Amino acid sequence: MAEPGTGRDPEAVSKFVESFAAQLVEAGMQRMPARVFAALLSSDSGSLTSAELGDQLQVSPAAVSGAVRYLAQQHMVSREREPGSRRERYRVHSNQWYEALTNRDAVIKRWEIALREGVDSLGAATPAGRRLAETLAFFEFIDGEITRMMQRWWAHREKLYGEG
Template sequence: MAERAHERDEDAVSRFVERFAGELADAGMQRMAARVFAALLASDSGTLTSAELAERLQISPAAVSGAIRYLSQVHMVGRERDPGSRRDRYRLHNELWYETFTRRDQLLSRWESTLRDGAASLGPGTPAGERVAETAAFFEFLQGEMLSMMDRWRAYQAARREALAATPATAAAPGLAASDTVAAEIAGSEVLASESGAGPHPRATAAREG
């Protein structure tokens, strides 16, 4: 699907792709995977072929393949066949950030269960047992907060889409929906760096209060 180039400043888009890719890489994502993901995010269709990605990012097909493999493994990108063609297209998953957070919740649930078993094995009265039990309690708390946050996001998303539908199309920047920008900033930092135990992204708080 062709991009609407006349509505876009391609240099500005390229700068965004590289800047956001750098932020994702700083948070722990593989650098080339971050660039491919950012390029898909910045495309109007949310889908590009390997050749299109290689051309936009000025990288080799092998580099695209490696990046797609990584993104597929972490469930951030899917593969589909071009109608009437043997070419594959790579697409961002619908509700990407919601699905990512849902999978992270499942991961936290497994961690919590394992940690509680470990705390019992270590003994509740031992320093190690208490440390592991508190870690399990942290993950239990985090799960509850994430589920509550996603419920609030759904309500905010519905209200925002309703408001955007009533405003002129020029209100949003072409080529990259504002909701994608906010979600990318929030989830890019929280999802990829969640193991650090960092607090809520400030844009998430601002979005709920705004």
């Protein structure tokens, strides 16, 4: 439980970071990106520098660099250059993070492509081809649904939090 008025408890933060990262790893994310992401998510400002991350997670600058590159590619964090400084800040925007999850979109799109090729090369009239075609239809359906689901989420969020 949080201790009021005592500021952040680094140990509690670390415990959350490691346990949440572990869940992300189990879901298929690489360890270091998962830890970096969890650390950002649980920071008060929502952003940390490379040094802060390296210090908090006890890893080398190289590891931070690699993890951040990965997360940026996945659009899960953005980079900010502090004006007039060489230091960079890595930030998690809530909505970026949602969109990224959604952007399993990109993954689904590639599955769809592979499935279409499969239907074509095995033959749409064969039993296997029909199975692939149905799977393809499922993903095409999901695709459209996800967009609408996200729209509903934003409406729902607004009810919970206001325009925030």
